[in-house]
Amino acid sequence: MSKKEFDLSHFIPYLLNQAAEKSSRDFENIYKIDFGITQAQWRVIANLGKYGTMSSKEIRLKLNQNKTSISRAVYALEEKGLLARKTSEKDRRYEELQLTADGQKMFKQLGKAAITHNQSIFTALGQEDAERLTQILNRMIE
Amino acid sequence: MSKKEFDLSHFIPYLLNQAAEKSSRDFENIYKIDFGITQAQWRVIANLGKYGTMSSKEIRLKLNQNKTSISRAVYALEEKGLLARKTSEKDRRYEELQLTADGQKMFKQLGKAAITHNQSIFTALGQEDAERLTQILNRMIE
DNA sequence: AAATAATAGTTTCACTTGAAACTAATTTCA
DNA sequence: TGAAATTAGTTTCAAGTGAAACTATTATTT
Numbered sequence: 001m002s003k004k005e006f007d008l009s010h011f012i013p014y015l016l017n018q019a020a021e022k023s024s025r026d027f028e029n030i031y032k033i034d035f036g037i038t039q040a041q042w043r044v045i046a047n048l049g050k051y052g053t054m055s056s057k058e059i060r061l062k063l064n065q066n067k068t069s070i071s072r073a074v075y076a077l078e079e080k081g082l083l084a085r086k087t088s089e090k091d092r093r094y095e096e097l098q099l100t101a102d103g104q105k106m107f108k109q110l111g112k113a114a115i116t117h118n119q120s121i122f123t124a125l126g127q128e129d130a131e132r133l134t135q136i137l138n139r140m141i142e
Numbered sequence: 143m144s145k146k147e148f149d150l151s152h153f154i155p156y157l158l159n160q161a162a163e164k165s166s167r168d169f170e171n172i173y174k175i176d177f178g179i180t181q182a183q184w185r186v187i188a189n190l191g192k193y194g195t196m197s198s199k200e201i202r203l204k205l206n207q208n209k210t211s212i213s214r215a216v217y218a219l220e221e222k223g224l225l226a227r228k229t230s231e232k233d234r235r236y237e238e239l240q241l242t243a244d245g246q247k248m249f250k251q252l253g254k255a256a257i258t259h260n261q262s263i264f265t266a267l268g269q270e271d272a273e274r275l276t277q278i279l280n281r282m283i284e
Numbered sequence: 285a286a287a288t289a290a291t292a293g294t295t296t297c298a299c300t301t302g303a304a305a306c307t308a309a310t311t312t313c314a
Numbered sequence: 315t316g317a318a319a320t321t322a323g324t325t326t327c328a329a330g331t332g333a334a335a336c337t338a339t340t341a342t343t344t
């Protein structure tokens with residue numbers, strides 16, 4: 001990227017964006033069509049599945065998302081019976097969120113599908129590059 | 143990613159998405175605030191700046207974008223006087239798009255800013271990882 | 285050659301999005 | 315203590331989005 005003329009194919013933000021879209025295409029169909037949830041809802045499930053009880057704020061910080069979209073995802077998951085909330089005793093502004101039994105079941109199923117999807121990416125890229133990529137991306141995100 | 147439990151921090155589509163957002167944050171301000179255009183418009187400019195004359199369809203294929211958003215970006219750029227279109231003689235369904243002098247000027251300025259931005263990403267990641275990343279991403283996109 | 289299919293680009297419409305305003309609760313500080 | 319500031323989460327509203335229907339043109343088929 002030291003030439004004079006700009007070229008999108010050397011521009012990392014653009015490349016990341018394209019690769020992100022391409023790499024999630026197949027998996028999107030799974031959570032959207034097979035499970036009937038949105039990306040934001042899937043990510044909330046993924047967090048609660050891993051960490052147990054969390055507040056909306058904690059999820060929002062993990063995901064770098066705005067409050068509105070988390071609020072909406074939490075509401076939708078509650079409506080679907082996948083998530084339960086309870087006002088915190090210590091600070092009644094917070095809500096303690098956790099997956100219901102159905103929510104945990106969905107986390108397990110979707111998690112399995114996600115692992116399979118990720119493995120197919122690893123296979124396509126080759127183990128070494130896939131690991132290096134994972135590591136670089138994690139470093140970028142911190 | 144061979145553990146039993148799913149974890150977003152090993153899931154490549156998620157990591158790519160987060161890295162894409164983070165890496166474009168600063169540059170977004172430049173084209174949005176300083177130049178008053180959207181991401182789609184900037185990408186159209188970047189393509190026309192590099193390739194000269196193109197049709198909407200060619201741009202859409204390069205960018206993996208839907209027709210609607212390209213159509214709107216082209217219209218907006220035309221309104222701003224950054225782009226001119228002319229019905230193709232050979233096939234009057236096509237439009238030959240190209241940047242105006244103002245459009246080329248913006249391409250040069252924004253391209254310069256983009257190169258600077260990219261260099262700062264290279265610096266942050268280190269030359270070697272940044273090059274490897276670029277190469278892996280290009281391979282993913284094909 | 286006329287009818288049908290396909291293609292490039294636009295428009296419509298229902299849905300999504302996020303910033304800002306809002307509510308309710310807690311903390312700060314004067 | 316009581317007023318002002320801060321915080322968690324919700325709602326509103328204006329703008330953005332993309333799939334599907336549409337228009338205009340060209341290609342294919344019969």
